[in-house]
Amino acid sequence: MITPTGNTAEFLLSEAHGERSRALFTLPAGQGYLRPGTFLDSSGNVATSSEDVAGLLYGGVDTGSDNAGSDVKATVIDSDAEVHGELLQWAEDDTDVIKTAFASALNAIGIRVRWTVRPTGLETDQTEAEAEPPSGGGGG
Template identity: 35%
Template sequence: MTVLAESRHPAEFILSEASGQRSRENITLASGAGVVAPGTVLGKVTATGKYIASAVGASDGSEVPAAINIYGADATAADAKVSAILRDAEVNGNCLTYHADRDQPAEKTAANEALKSLGVIVR
């Protein structure tokens, strides 16, 4: 029997957000970020203002979680414009995707606390 695996759906992680969708903002994923799934926790690169997956080992500003990608995008060869949650929202932590190096529970907790400081509550 064939087993099918369904990937994350856009915005499925959002439990609630501020009225008028003011929780959202259009951002740019940096070229080279690869395929970024919906619900990926992103960090902002200080030098460019563009976003990539927030990695614990980064030292370019992106180590601090700053947004959550709403829609999947391919930023492998070029920048990609996407919508992201940046403030005032509640999200389902079971539906979030973290950078592969953020694999320890304490690292995920720290990321969730950084999001909390932006008003994004991870449930």
Template identity: 30%
Template structure:
């Protein structure tokens, strides 16, 4: 019997957001960032202004959570532009995806606190 695995749906994590989609912006995922799933917590790379999954061990600025990808993208070989939640929203924390090195509850809580500074509240 074939086993099917359903992945995250675009925007599945959004509970509420500001009127007029003011919570959203188009962001560019840096080339080489790999496959970004819908709901991935992103950090902004200071030098380029592009985004990657927010990793605890990063030192390029992306360690600071700055957005959540609404749609998935493959930025393995080339940059990709996606819509992202960047402010004034409530999201379901159980539907978020974190970088693999952000695997401890305290690290995820720190990422959620960083998002709260932007007005993105993780429930």
């Protein structure tokens, strides 16, 4: 099993040239520390429903624990990219049904999710091919 470590963009397999796949989001204060690969809605909050998914947090961001704090700007992958499904920020109790719904939502905005082990029920045309786990290290 692959365990996400929270390194910046370790979930990212490929993206469009010229930062076309990235956007700058404003994250509301009070959400705590958000790890890379966290699902976000268009308001910069953690997406709680697959219908709300607008992108994936590129790098870890501490929004603080106080709602009265300042909002934080962060880079988000919002289109034209491929990501490694197992390295996204899933809750321990997320089922294959939830993973399928969120992967489908990402696919709808132009982010392909690749898997080492595809969740049960995920259509093959949403991912095309299974991903090899990232080898880590170097270039980037």
